[in-house]
Amino acid sequence: MSAGYVEAGRKLIDALIGQDQAEARLLRHRFLAEYAEQVYAELTDNGREFLRVDELTAQAAELLPGLVPAKDELEQEYSLPQAEKKGLEADHGIFFGSLLRLAGPGAHLTEAMRRPTTRALSLLPGFRSTGQVDLGIVQVHRNGDVGEVTVANTSALNAEDDRLVAALEVAVDLVLLDDSVQVGVMRGGVMSHPRYAGRRVFSAGINLTALYQGEITFNGFFMARELGYINKIYRGLSTSGQSWAPTPIEKPWVAAVDSFAIGGGAQIALVFDRVIAEEGAYFTLPALREGIIPGLANLRLPRVAGGRIARQCIFADRRIDASSPDGQWFCDDVVRAENMDAAVVSAAERLADPAVPANRRVLHQHEEPAAVFRAYLADYAVEQSRRLVSPDLITTLERTWISRRAAKPA
Template identity: 70%
Template sequence: MTTTGTEAVPRLGGAYSDDLAATAAFLTRIEDEPDAAGPDGGADGPLRTAARRVRRRFVGLHAERLYAELTDDRRAFRRLDELAAGAAELVPGLVPTKEQIETERRRPQREKEGREIDHGILFHGLLRSRTAGRHLMEAMRRPTPGALAALAGFRARGRADLGIASVERRGEVGEVTVNNAEFLNAEDDLLVAALEVAVDLVLLDDRIRVGVMRGAPMTHPRYAGRRVFGAGINLTRLYRGEISLVDFFLARELGYINKVFRGLSVPDDGRDWLPEPVEKPWVAAVDTFAIGGAAQILLVFDRVVATDDAYFTLPALREGIIPGAANLRLPRVAGNRLARQSIFADRRIDASSPEGRLLCDETVPAARMDAAVDAAAVALADPAVVANRRVLHAHEEPEDLLRHYLADYAVEQCRRLHSPDLVENLERTWISRNR
């Protein structure tokens, strides 16, 4: 063992049970140290840094065994929050307890201790493991309990109201409408959860062949009566500390976005010689603008129809965060130079411009949007589309490529969330403007 302050740091690398016991004992002692969080109560005190090195080492060495214990040897399909809660019980100190996270989430972003960094370390290690990571990604593509509970009613009535989102069946089309009007359809933990249920319902309803996602008409004075696709991450809630690494940043990419791209993972019931995911083509209807996260998700849709005055931007770097999986997908879609201009310099791209046609398939006047979206859905209803998109996706973005990307994303995004410049950026570019 080596020492830091008054604590002996375990040298890991032995049997799983021995390393687990040594890790838990060390992390429990660190938690009781009065200066573990550093002199200013922040995320990077020397003891906390030593603890994170031990967490990273333990998960890096034992990700597969740890995941097997958390999932009953991969017989159970646990979501991210369930895995985090299970890890907190199995290895005390490895990740924060539910109570610690609830306390942390009541603090504004500036005052957090950075406990979610430990979630980033956990999921970085699990996703890097081929066995654990693949199973985890499959678990996150299973239907949500909320969707399964709402499915019978949706099949009977053809509509489900999820508050800030809704889904309606119109013929063979399932239309998801985003209606977080207070924030111009900006995303937060609640909207991500609602959108995943809505996407699940579209995929689970056998009468639906094509999904559509569109923003509702807004009540904001500047955009009253106009549809808006989305304003990105909810910066007000991020500043208040109400955006979660697990329930927003990771659940978003591994949940509804990956389900739009790859469909639902379902158990093999033995009825087919080649089990397949429940997969359908999707249309994105972009009215007015798609900013940040709303622009990111366009990269997984099969057809994007936009109003001829719509535009796209990716201001994540200006805000201090990583724009989801755009760093993986945008260079493939738009080329390296335009991707860098968008990510590093927040370049505005008008939908009707030559560069805009790299991000959308068609632009029409607002009065023709309904007809254009309907026509796009009819074209994608061709039975051969699903087989073609499945082969296309498997080779343009293999699931292991996304898995490795999200492993790095988990740890880099959690560090960005607790960097001092993030709050400074928000106060300079967003909070002061709203005031």
């Protein structure tokens, strides 16, 4: 650590004492604008350590107390419902926004998040042996050369929270790591929710009940989701440093959309190589109505569908029916419910060609360059962290909570 950096860090710590929240954040922002690269080098031992987002912020809190929330502060914050939080995670937004704007730290961080999870590596021998792993709310099954990921958060219509995001990343890792798997498939399981009991559902988006109760975290959900399992589906697992021309471990993916893909479900449909939708299925992006940013849909949907339709979906919560002409922007094929299994198998067979990974890799490099991805995420980190404690979001969560409670039978 350079002498100038050490002195600046000490001055920051001293300057934060007694400051109100807004002024303290301005000081953090100014400090990181000048020293983020040195901070990251110190935290990662000059790039020799690959730390995930939660590990990075935990070590940053110890290196420079006050730069990001300390462990005990976060534990207190996580115990509160969303309406009572102090908004401490906005400092994580400033931190990651500063790092992702820099070419070196940004690229290193995204590479770190594309490495296999420790849990996946521990489960891999068993998966290779038996061809199945039960993660509770996600099941992984190898069927020939296809790795099937079944999302089974059945009582919540596959709504995502921290726990499901973590399980999905492990599942995606296993599919990518198993050499006998050539194609990944993601599909929702059969629901136990009263409204859809006995039916498959792809995704209901973010779990608003968990968000209302303060159980959705910035690192564990918003950052880990985009940098973790979704980016791994799109770009594969990182093999950086293992050869002169590192080739990521990547495979083509099929999404099978039954019933609906709401919010996060519609977002992830944009990264799959082929999307098969059931007749009657639909896609929506209600994040603005909910008060948040719809992941990377603001980056990807305009590229896929054009600016006008993207604005209608994002700003006006437009519903896109899979069977309608505009359904093509979210899905490739629409089939009757009884034909879904066969259509998914056919799509997987077509993508099992050995030349597909190389073609998709080149396509993705130019369709969404890594620098563009990081620049978007830098802005997203800042804006989403502020949205999480915005008054309108809190009002929306309260209204939704009251409505859902009133709708429950006595």
